[in-house]
Amino acid sequence: MVxxxxxxxxDRARGAGRLVGEILATVRERAxxxxxxxxIDRWAEEMIRGAGAESCYVDYAPSFGSGxxxxxxxxxxxxxxxxxLPHDETLVDGDLVSLDLALLLDGVAADAAVSFVVGGSARPQDERMIETTERALxxxxxxxxxxxRTGDVSHAIGTVLAEAGYAVNLEFGGxxxxTTMHQDPHVANDGRPGRGYRLRPGMLLALEPWVMEDTDRLVxxxxxxxxxxxxxxxxxxxxHTVAITEAGPEILTSAHPV
Structure with missing residues (x-):
């Protein structure tokens, strides 16, 4: 369903998006x-519950997970x-962390993710990967x-990733x-321009480029x-979660710490 x-x-989606951005920025700042x-998971829970929102993940049980x-x-x-999946694991200086958050506020969902390096020991390769996904986004x-069309969006992502030398995995994408977290249309991280679903005002898309340093295979x-x-x-x-509007695309999940 689209x-x-x-x-x-x-308007309610904007509120959900602001909350997602605030939580991710705050958690990133504290980690x-x-x-x-x-x-970190407890921090997210406290902020979600404190805002009167609901997690999209707690009861999430899709076919590909062990839910x-x-x-x-x-x-x-x-x-x-x-x-x-969060485990009893402690971060160390130099870890590359990706945080992905989706929640429902006032009946509308928003979804965003951010990657960053803990401390001051970032490898140049890590910084380059993060910067590439941000440019692709x-x-x-x-x-x-x-x-x-969705193919235009996919092609834009894939072009940036490929030009940076990364292989593109098409199993998971935007x-x-x-009113629910995962809906049609699927937005792959590479594709052919001019193909796919035509974008209309009022649509929301969660766009999410991701890369692996030297492979396109997952385990x-x-x-x-x-x-x-x-x-x-x-x-x-x-x-980011993005609204399709007559005035142009609007990012709803910009990061502002609370």
Whole structure:
């Protein structure tokens, strides 16, 4: 199902997006060497509940996971890139962390992800991966205009990733979002321009470029959720929820710490 939001729903989506951005920015600011992943998850829970919102992850049980997920935040570290299930694990200086958060506020969902390096020991390769996913995300947002097609958005992402020398995995990508977290259309991280679903005002898309340093193959942890690079290389992931409007694409999940 492709959902078209009403202007009133879009206003509520802006509130959900602001909250997602605030939580991710706040958690990122607080996370440091010595922080436990379960502690990060508790921070997210407190902020979600404190705002009167609901987690999209706690009871999430899709066909590809070993559900329900049971936590409030995906915490993927180093070679983990997607759906990182929080464990009793402590961050160390130099860890590359990806945090992915989706919540429902006033009946509308928003979804975003951010990658960063803990402390001051970032490898140049890590910084380059993160910067590449952020540039790919910016290109995707710019392409998400009324009348464009999902293939145009996918092509914008794939072009940036490929030009930077990264292989592109097409198993997981962006998606429609609205009164539920995952909806049609699927937005792959590479594609052919001019193909796919035509974008209309009132649509929300969660756009999420992600890369692995030297492979496009994933493996799944025994926890049934955490997806890692098949070679053990590091990874990065960036995501925003974007509204398609007549005035142009509008990012709803910009990061502002509380």
């Amino acid at each position: 959902e078209i939001l009403t202007p009133e729903q879009l 440091r060497a010595g922080t436990n992943l379960l502690e 329900p997920f049971g936590h409030y935040l995906c915490t993927s570290v180093n070679d983990a890139v997607l759906h990182g 910016a290109a995707a947002v710019a392409a998400a205009t009324v009348g464009a 998606h429609g979002i609205g 799944t942890d025994p926890d049934g959720w955490t997806l890692r690079s098949a070679t053990g290389c590091r990874t990065a992931h960036s995501e």
